[in-house]
Amino acid sequence: MIQLLFTVIFSETAMIALLLFKTPLRKLVIMGLDRLKRGRGPLMVKTVAGTVLVVFFSSVYSMVNIQKRGIEEGAVVNPTDQVLMAKHLLEATLMGAILFLALMIDRLHHYIRELRIRRKGMEAVKKQTRGTEDGKVANSEEIKAVEEERARLRAELSRLESELQSKTKDVDAAEANVAALRKQSEGFLLEYDRLLEENQNLRNQLQSLDRKLSHSVPRRICKKH
Numbered sequence: 001m002i003q004l005l006f007t008v009i010f011s012e013t014a015m016i017a018l019l020l021f022k023t024p025l026r027k028l029v030i031m032g033l034d035r036l037k038r039g040r041g042p043l044m045v046k047t048v049a050g051t052v053l054v055v056f057f058s059s060v061y062s063m064v065n066i067q068k069r070g071i072e073e074g075a076v077v078n079p080t081d082q083v084l085m086a087k088h089l090l091e092a093t094l095m096g097a098i099l100f101l102a103l104m105i106d107r108l109h110h111y112i113r114e115l116r117i118r119r120k121g122m123e124a125v126k127k128q129t130r131g132t133e134d135g136k137v138a139n140s141e142e143i144k145a146v147e148e149e150r151a152r153l154r155a156e157l158s159r160l161e162s163e164l165q166s167k168t169k170d171v172d173a174a175e176a177n178v179a180a181l182r183k184q185s186e187g188f189l190l191e192y193d194r195l196l197e198e199n200q201n202l203r204n205q206l207q208s209l210d211r212k213l214s215h216s217v218p219r220r221i222c223k224k225h
Contacts, residue, residue, distance in 0.1 A: 002087075002192070005094035009185060012101035016178050019108045033109045049102065052095050059092040079202045079209075086195045093188060097181070104177060111171050118167065122160045129153045 018029045035041065066085045069078075129150065 002090060002094065005091065005098065006188075006192075008098050009094060009101065009188075012098065012105060013178075013182065013185060015105055016101065016108065016181075019105065019112065020175055020178065030109065030112065033105070045102075049099065052099060056092055056095040056099070059088040059095070063088045063092070079205050083199055083202050086198060090188075090192060090195055093191075097185065097188065101181060104174065104181070108171070108174055111167055111174065115164065115167050115171070118160055118164050122157065122164070125153055125157050125160065129157070 015029060018025050036045065063085055066081050066088070069081065
């Protein structure tokens with residue numbers, strides 16, 4: 001399961017990278033997300049996210065139970081519980097990262113669509129403004145109406161430019177979050193390697209304990225006889 005979670009994280013990171021840079025693949029990703037958000041797509045996405053969330057809380061609940069059992073046992077350290085604790089911790093961390101990356105993909109897709117709509121609106125306003133500037137006005141009333149229309153269009157253009165700046169800041173913030181997530185994913189890989197090493201050490205300890213127990217039991221039987 002851990003390998004599957006890492007695969008999903010790498011896939012989501014690659015999708016975010018494609019959304020950030022303007023490439024031919026970016027259009028394909030946006031088209032795929034547009035189709036995914038139509039029809040039964042949102043229901044499927046919510047179902048998968050709900051399943052991951054349930055498994056996430058299950059791992060957290062298991063960690064809490066292991067902690068409680070360790071507190072009740074006192075200073076006795078159970079290697080099996082340590083292995084299970086490390087496994088559940090890693091799974092919960094990876095599932096949390098998957099949900100966060102999925103949210104980042106959804107927000108990036110939304111901001112990109114909003115930017116496209118705003119740019120099209122700005123282009124239409126600019127064309128309309130140019131058309132009014134090129135046209136000749138016959139009388140003073142028409143001149144006054146054209147000036148009012150130009151003022152309105154300029155105000156609309158200023159509003160659209162401010163909204164575009166705001167959306168651009170949001171995209172920059174999203175890019176900064178993606179960079180932080182990349183660093184975090186690298187930390188997850190290092191933590192995973194460390195946990196694997198601890199897991200192997202704990203297995204070796206369990207094997208050594210089993211050997212000691214297997215040697216001690218026959219000695220006790222011989223002493224009884």
